[in-house]
Each structure stands twice: as C-alpha cells, then as structure tokens.
Amino acid sequence: MDVKLIHIPKVHDVRGSLAVIEGDCIPFKIARVYYLFDVPSDAYRGGHAHKEQQSLILALSGSFEVVVNNGSKNERYLLNKPNIGLYIPTGVWREIENFSSGAVCLVLASTKYDENEYIRDYDTFLSSKQS
C-alpha cells in the first residue's frame, strides 16, 4: 500500500548517534513537524486519513504501534528505533496505540495543519476509496 519503513542515515561514534533527515531521504518536502508526548499507555491517537498530507512517523524515544489501512487491508508496524520512520502516503487511515512509558512520537508532515484536509470518519474514508 506504499506505506514503508525508511532508514534515516545515522552517524555513530563513542559519543552516541546522530541521525540526519535531509535531501531525498524522505519522499516529500517537510512543511510541519509535531510530536506527541506524555501519551497514556491506553490512549489511541490518529484515527484519520488525509486528502493531501504525506507523513513520516518516528519513535524518537520509547515505542508504539501504528496500524495503517488503505481501505482494503491493514498492516501493523512497531516503531521503536529513532532512526527508522514509517512513511505514510496520502489517503491511508492510521491509528497509533500501545505507547510505552516516555514514548515520543515525531511526525514530519508535507502540509501545514488544515482540518479541511483530514478525513476523521472511517465510513467516509472507505467511501472515498470506492469512488
């Protein structure tokens, strides 16, 4: 479904690791960065698709699971490495759950925030896939 894991190049030495996102590392230009933190372990985030936005989701700290759905099939990804992100193209429903204690979920987005480009109703999402 064109959802894929992307390995962010990293530089590692005895002082630790440094990961860099630049150039063609991800398949869109970043318009916005936001992050989720202090998320209760029983919370569900996401629960929407986008008409335009592409995203890269990264577990900067801790872990969580992302369930993606393209209208015909589901895939589940465990994100738990700060240099492996999940690329989600336009038109894919996503839910994020099972946050570990201290998890930080970083989202790089291809668009600025615009509530009008969200699809927050699952049936509307499914209908958009059939048309």
Ligand code: TYD
């Ligand atoms: P929401 O879309 O429910 O978050 P998530 O999908 O990550 O679970 O957003 C929560 C609230 O934050 C909602 O009122 C919209 C607002 N918001 C912004 O104001 N700007 C943003 O860039 C984002 C992503 C959300």
